[in-house]
Amino acid sequence: MKTMVRFLMMAAAAPAALMLGGCAMFRADVSDVNVDQTKHMGAHYDYSDMRAMTQDFADSMVSEFLAKQPSPPIMVTAGLENRTSKHEDTKLITDRVRDLILPTGKAQFINEARRADLMKEQGYQAANATPETQAKIGRQLGAKYMISGSLAEMESKSPRQVRVSSQQIMYYHMVIEVTDLETGLLVWSKPRDFAREISKPIIGW
Numbered sequence: 001m002k003t004m005v006r007f008l009m010m011a012a013a014a015p016a017a018l019m020l021g022g023c024a025m026f027r028a029d030v031s032d033v034n035v036d037q038t039k040h041m042g043a044h045y046d047y048s049d050m051r052a053m054t055q056d057f058a059d060s061m062v063s064e065f066l067a068k069q070p071s072p073p074i075m076v077t078a079g080l081e082n083r084t085s086k087h088e089d090t091k092l093i094t095d096r097v098r099d100l101i102l103p104t105g106k107a108q109f110i111n112e113a114r115r116a117d118l119m120k121e122q123g124y125q126a127a128n129a130t131p132e133t134q135a136k137i138g139r140q141l142g143a144k145y146m147i148s149g150s151l152a153e154m155e156s157k158s159p160r161q162v163r164v165s166s167q168q169i170m171y172y173h174m175v176i177e178v179t180d181l182e183t184g185l186l187v188w189s190k191p192r193d194f195a196r197e198i199s200k201p202i203i204g205w
Contacts, residue, residue, distance in 0.1 A: 044086065044196075045153070045172050053192055054093055057176040058100035065178060065188040066106035076110040076143035076181075080174070083152040094147050097176060110143045145187070149176040171195040 066073070077098050079091035101107050111118070118140070125134045154171040171193065178188040 044170055045084070045088070045151070049172070049194065050093060050096070053174055054096040055100060056192060057190055058097045060190050061097070061176070061178070061188065062101060062104055062106050064190075066101070066104075069106075072105060072107050073144045074108045074110060074141055075145045075147055075178075076112050078146055078148040080148065080176075081150040083150055084172075085153065085155075088151060090151055093151070093174075094149070094176070097147060108141075110141070143181055146179045146181055147176065148179065149174065167197060167199050169195055169197045 075098075077091075077094040079089075080093050082088050082090045098109050102109060122135050122137055126137060129135075150173075152173045156169040156171070157166065172195070173191065173193040175189060175191045177186055177190075179185065180187050
């Protein structure tokens with residue numbers, strides 16, 4: 001009899017314990033991620049790819065193109081043409097290339113993202129600042145080269161058939177290029193591509 005009572009008490013307590021434990025299971029877990037370590041969550045292009053590829057592009061541009069210039073050229077960045085199925089901040093790619101090159105002293109960069117702010121500040125100074133501290137209008141430097149490029153993707157999926165998992169391969173092709181703004185000539189270009197495969201269970205979440 002005592003054994004039966006003990007069993008019934010344990011059976012009654014089990015749902016409560018499961019509920020309490022379940023609450024902890026469904027809590028959000030937040031932790032820092034080391035962005036320098038490669039970490040892929042799927043087959044698509046991600047931040048690890050962006051960081052690795054922009055580092056390669058910056059290193060190559062410095063050694064193959066900028067090191068041959070007689071003096072550090074003035075450059076301006078433009079976003080890459082996005083030819084993928086997803087929205088990607090492609091301006092971030094050329095901005096990171098710029099940020100990696102700038103400390104080397106091999107190039108100078110126009111702050112094209114703040115042109116409107118610069119014009120506004122120059123107008124304010126022209127009307128309110130003392131003559132000796134005013135930023136002179138019409139003295140901004142023009143860029144000689146523009147950094148741009150493109151990001152394209154191709155997707156392959158396994159055909160519909162009886163199987164326990166599906167395969168997906170994503171192929172990406174990224175190009176960074178430098179164009180002479182005076183002549184329009186393409187003076188340097190570097191392509192890089194990669195493909196990633198992921199196997200996903202047909203049943204799961």
